[in-house]
Amino acid sequence: MSLIKKTFHTSKDKILKKKHVIGLWSMFVMVFMIICMPFYIKNDHALAASGVRIYNYTTKKQYTYTSTQVKVTYNGKKISKDSTPGLIENGIALVSYKDIFAKSKIKAECIYDKKAGTVSISKFGTTIVLKIGSRTAYINGKKVTAPVAPVKIKYVDQNVTKILVPSRFVSENLGFKYTWNKNTRTAAIEGKNLPMLLSYNNGTPFYYKGTQGKVTFDGKTISPGNMPSIIRNNTAMLRAKRVFADSKIKANYKYNSKDKTITLSRNGNTLKMKIGSTTAYHNDKKLVLDTAPMIVKNHDVGTSYVMVPGKITASCLGLNYSWDKSKATSIITSPKQQQPDNKAPELGDEAVTFDPGKILHQMETHKDIIGKSNGVHNISNESKTDEKGTIFSISRDYNKLYTNSETYAIYGSIPFSTVTSQVKEKQLILNVSNLNTVTNSYNKQELNGNVLDTIHLSNVDIYNSQLEFNLSVDNFTYDLSLSSDKRILYVTIYHNILSKVTIGTNDTMDYITLEATKPMELVINQNSSIITLNLPGTKIGFSEQYWDITSAKNLHSSYFIQTEDGSQLIMGLKDKYEYYIAEDGNVITIMFPFKGQADIPVNPSQPQVPVEPTEPQKETPSVEDLSKYEIIIPNPAGFTVKQIKHEDQYSKQRFAIRIPGDYVAYLKNNPVIVNSKVIKDVSVSLKSKNETEVLITTSKLQGYELFADQKFIYVNVGNPREIYKNIVVLDPGHGGPAPGAYYNKTYEKAINFKILYEIGKDFFNSDPSKLKVYYTRESDVDLSLSDRAAFAKKVGADLFVSLHMNASTSSSAYGTEVYYSTSNNKANAAGLNSEKLAKIFVNNLCKTLNMKNRGAKAARYTVVHKNTVPAVLIELGFMSNKNDFAKITNSSFQYEAAKVIYETLLQVFEQYPTGR
Structure with a gap:
């Protein structure tokens, strides 16, 4: 009975018994956790206190780091690793150079030189070099002191080796904003409007450090994407498609990648432009842009963009444009909206345009009879001979007959070997080897010349001769060529011609437009009823013309005649008149406004030109x-x-x-x-x-x-930097009692001076708005090397170029080399340093002048070593080498050398703009 009862009780209470057991286990677990909690808390505290096990390669000791573990963010996103955190030393946060600056979105160029124990970190044209265990660092070659030395350590538990560098020091010197948050133990690195790595039209990449602008249309911002607007030649350049087509402006946009043309059209207006060209067409009417459209590649994102001048593009599409300097914003509005009246002067002016109205008379030279120089100025006949001959005749050649050129044939008794040339104002000089001549002169009547006055022949020595072409104009180009048997030398001279004349009238004015093959010089004389337009150096490209003008209000006649040194247009007027002039490249328009229409918006405004004043009234300006x-x-x-x-x-x-x-x-x-x-x-x-x-x-x-x-x-x-955009100091090496090298009765100082100053000043002083040049010496004097270097700082120069000739004890050494100093190699604001400048010069000089390229080399020459701007010393050729000596003393070579130095400087400022 008891067994049955027991069995029954067990079956009946099975569920109850199970619940009882679970409850006992739950109580046991809870009691166990309460008992063990202090242990876990204590153990967790002990784990945190144990810190990070570190092995220091410098001290060769292992220790446990228990201080603050540094986190790093870039633009708000974490870029550090928890397993290998940054450390604090002497209150300075040290972080892994590779993890933070190379492998993150900062994307700096980082190089570790294990042998030297140095780390170099480069970004935006700045290079920081740090040495493990040393506080001495270098920023773009300049010695500085870091707040704490970099350290090489191993994170023992992770078995990972890292090199840690001072985070704030590196970040701020690269141009980033740096903030330390003590509460979160975080170094926050930020980059806003940082320099972009750009290139223009597939040119050399550079860091653009100028204005990064915005664009608004009718008050709403147009997102620039990865390419904000940039400033070039004082003009805001905007993304063509993004701003004008993809925005609410809704212009039609086409880009032809083959001929690089851009077409934008909107509301009946069409603007056609071409990459790299300042010539554009608005509704098929030609105009000239201040700044050409360009392809800009943003190397930070690997994408290229078509950029166009903002103001002219907006205006031609029927929109209003203004520039807000304080906000760096191009403001584009629909015509109905009021323009802001408190803005800074706008960036970029467009060319003058006006209504052509009714064309009354027009004369144009057909383009097929306008010649163009091929640019060949020197000849070297490969089939050279030691035979000596004579130039025996010169005549006018009519086989290549163009309106703007005349060709002369020079006959030799043997094939011409080498012919070089140079230009001096109105004179073209040819030097001919292996052919002598009889001293003689030909005049324009004998040769039926147009722009030719005389040709004078003489001997340089028994084997070589010289021909001087004296011209009536200085605005000319020319080329040289040989006949098939090499015995006839052809000299073709291309002069400026008036190729198109248009006389017209519209609702506000009568006008005359003159178009030539090159820019013209215009001199005006006037009296009460006649205005005379003189064009010295510009011939008429068609026959002399007389027109009666019957449908104009101010003009009644015009007469076009050829003069001795150019051409002349005589305009007859019906009444007293005012006139305005607009120049646009090769085109000049003279406008005669009707009475009550004198305020013609002309840019630039040209005043009346010289008539001898009678008794002028004294004016007292405000x-x-x-x-x-x-x-x-x-x-x-x-x-x-x-x-x-x-x-x-x-x-x-x-x-x-x-x-x-x-x-x-x-x-x-x-x-x-x-x-x-x-x-x-x-x-x-x-x-x-x-x-x-x-x-x-x-x-x-x-x-x-x-x-x-x-x-x-x-x-x-x-001060020069307030006036000029680009400033260069040119230093003709040696001078006075310091003549330099001396070979074949020739001093180095004379060659340096002739190329840079005597020949070069015509290039270098031609347009201070493009290039302002200061010379260290303008005569045969000597200056100390330190004074030459210091002159760059005195005038506020951007670059320094010194010209020398080389020499060696070995006569076999030849070629061109350009020197710079590593101690003066800091990049300027545009990213240019002395080494880059040296490489550009040596490549351009050797390519253009056909010299052996000996490279860009570092040396501590005083004029480059003690300078304060990117500076180079050119060793153009070896006076000790027979072939180099013949080149560097040749007048044609010297002319080309001066020219390539000038053109290289313009190229450098194009690639590395000063931003002024």
Whole structure:
């Protein structure tokens, strides 16, 4: 009975018993956790306190790091690893150079030199070199002291070796913003508007450090994507498709990758542009852009973009445009919207356009009869011979008959071997080897020349001769060629011609448009009913013409005639008149507004040109209105800037402004206004060439620039970097009692000076707005090397170039090499350093001049070593080598050398703009 009862009880209470057992186990687990919790807490604390086990390769000791473990973020996202955290030493956060700066989105170029024990970290044109265990570091070659030395350690538990560098020091010197958050133990690195690695039209990549702009349309921002607007030549360049087609502007966009043309059209307006060309067409009408469209590649994202000038593009599409300097924003609005009136001057001006109205008369030279030079200026006949011959005849050749050229055939008794050439103003000089001649002269009547005055033949020595072509114009190009038997040398001279003339009228004016094959010089004379347009150096490309003009309001006749040195247009007018001039490259338009329409918006505005003044009335300008100019000279006859000569006499801290004609009395009655304390003296005198000279002396070296209107000549005076965009110091090596190398009765100093100054100044002084050059010496004097180097800082130069000739004890050494100094190799704001400059120069010189390329080399020459800007020393060729000596003393070679140095400087500033 008890067994049955027991069995029954067990079966009946099975579930209850199970619940009882589970409850006991739960209680046991809970009690166990309560008992063990202090142990786990204690153990966890002990684990954290144990820290990170570190092995230091410098001290060769292992220890446990228990201080703050550093995290790193870049633009808010974590880039450090928890398993190998950064460490704190002497209050400075050290982080892995590879994890943080190379493998993260920072993407710096990092190199570890195990043998030297150095780490180099490069980004945005800045290179930081640190040495393990040393606080001495180098930033772009300049010695600095780091806050703490880099360290090489092993994370023992992870079995990983890292090199740790001071995080703030590296970040901020690369240009990033750095913040330390003590609470979260995080180093926050940020990059906003950092330099972009760009290249223009497949050129050399560089770090763009200029303005990164925005664009708005009718008040709403247009997202720039990975390519913000950039500034080039003071013009805001915008993404063509993104801004004008993909936005609410909704222009139609086409890009032809074959001919690189861009077409944008909107509301009946069509704008056609071409990559790299400043010529564009608005509704099939030609206009000239200040800045050409370009392909810009952003190497940070690997994508290229078509960029166009913002203002002209918007305007041609019928939109309003303004530039907000404070916000770096291109503001584009629909025509109905009011433009902001408090903005800074706009970036980029478009060419003048106006309604052509009704064309009354037009004459045009067909393009098929306009010749173009092939650029061949030297000839070297490969089938050379030691035979000596004679030049026995010269005649005019009519086989290649173009409106703008004339060809002369020079006959030799044997094939021509080597012919070189050079130009001096209105003179073309040919040097011919292996052919002598009889001293003789040919005049233009004998040869039926148009722009030719005379050809003079003479012997340089018994085997070589020289031909001087004296021309009536200086605006010419030319080329040389040989007949099939090499016995006839053809010289073709291409001169400027007036290729198209259009006379028309519209609702506001009569006008005449002149188009030539090259830019023209225009001189105007006028009286009450006739205006005469003189074009010196420009011939008429068609026959002389006389037109009666019957449908114009102001004009009644025109007469086109050829003159001795150019051409002349005589315009008859019906009444008193005013006129305005617009120049656009090779095109000049003279506009005669109707009465009541005098305020024609012309840019640039050209005033009337020289007629001898009668008794001029004294004018007293408002100093308040003119106070922004340091010098204001009353304009005696409405001279343009092109008609005013000027000379920078910077070595004497003065400059001269020369006005054609005698206006000494005029300027005595209308004195020059001076608005600057830096001007020490202003004197007015008559020069021997019938020029009135205004000589301005300053208390320190200054730059200057000229502007002019009908009333005044305005002069801005200031420190060179305030005036000029690109400044270079040129240093003709040696001089005076330090002649340099001496071979074959020739001093090195003379060659250096002839190339850089005597020949080169025509290039280097041609346009200060493109390139302003200061010479360390302008005569045969010697300067200390330190003074030459220091001159760059004195004038605020951007670059320094010294020219020398080489020499060696071995006569077999030849070629060109360019030197720079590693101690003066810091990149400037545009990313250019001395080494890059040296490589560009040596490659260009050798390629153009056909010299052996000996490379860019580092040396501690004083003029480059002690300089403060990217500086190079050119060793153009070896005076000790027979072939090099023949080249560097050849006048044609010297001309080409000066030219390639000039063109290389322009190229460098194009690739590495100063941003001024």
